[in-house]
């Protein structure tokens with residue numbers, strides 16, 4: 001099986017999209033070279049990577065075409081579609097006849113670390129079975145190698161059925177009947193997910209960028225993603241492509257502890273809330289956590305775009321035991337989801353007088369409490385049970401704020417209670 005990978009053909013401003021170039025390569029292999037295309041992978045890479053392109057995606061086409069043919073087709077499409085007058089775009093293609101085992105570990109690292117271009121360069125130079133072509137600084141080769149290794153490294157796969165616009169209307173507002181999107185999304189939920197955001201009223205499947213994508217339907221069933229795509233009423237569509245993808249799988253998260261986190265990586269960390277959540281300017285909510293057996297503190301943020309998710313975060317209290325998930329940037333974990341393991345349900349209050357029932361007053365630091373009416377005294381505060389407006393279990397950001405790679409709670413097999421946002 002020949003694998004053709006491409007990466008970094010996107011442009012934020014000029015409106016191209018790596019998935020579209022991958023789709024064109026697959027079409028050319030089938031239509032012009034009579035080859036079979038077994039599958040097309042859409043591989044999301046480390047979402048916290050510094051140099052990421054929009055969405056940070058690489059593509060791998062699995063085909064029975066020979067390496068030479070596949071390489072020519074990939075080169076031609078890269079020349080035709082990659083936006084090279086954008087300094088941020090550094091497109092590449094890498095083609096190989098087999099998937100080398102050593103790319104398994106490499107792919108795992110690309111998901112969690114920042115890999116240098118020189119490392120990808122060395123791999124390509126040392127393996128005579130790998131062919132590569134690139135423009136700009138060739139950074140795209142990093143993602144290409146990961147897209148090739150992905151098939152061996154990952155075992156959880158989902159689908160995205162992407163529908164493309166004709167060239168003329170690209171850059172203009174998309175003409176889509178929202179009602180048909182909502183109807184189809186509801187009909188096939190939860191086999192498809194993150195199509196719409198029911199709380200915030202968004203059509204999440206429709207991008208707002210100048211790219212060629214009309215809509216992208218994500219889900220666990222290939223058939224369901226196709227059925228939903230077909231039921232959406234819209235402007236004329238040019239073509240569509242179903243990708244197998246690591247979206248919605250949480251492969252970017254590493255289990256870790258609070259003392260072992262690095263910038264630009266994403267983690268799942270057990271911790272205890274150590275400061276009261278505060279809403280700051282712009283509506284962003286911040287709080288601090290400590291490790292289970294560590295006094296190291298980490299700032300956690302739920303930003304404004306996470307909308308109603310912030311209500312759960314604001315209700316957290318000091319002493320709540322959590323598992324938090326998200327990427328680290330500027331010493332702050334950007335919360336994608338969290339699990340409440342234990343709630344702190346008690347509060348220390350001034351004691352009440354045994355005679356009259358009034359709340360007693362402090363007589364000064366460490367001097368106990370006294371009833372102002374009766375003069376009765378007690379030595380210390382008492383622990384009182386309080387109502388919490390939260391339950392144990394998992395909470396997540398709504399679909400409108402979800403990273404492509406984050407696993408929606410409806411996909412999560414967990415013995416814990418989940419509170420999915422759909």
Ligand code: ZN
Nearest residue numbers: 353356371374
């Ligand atoms: Zn009293």
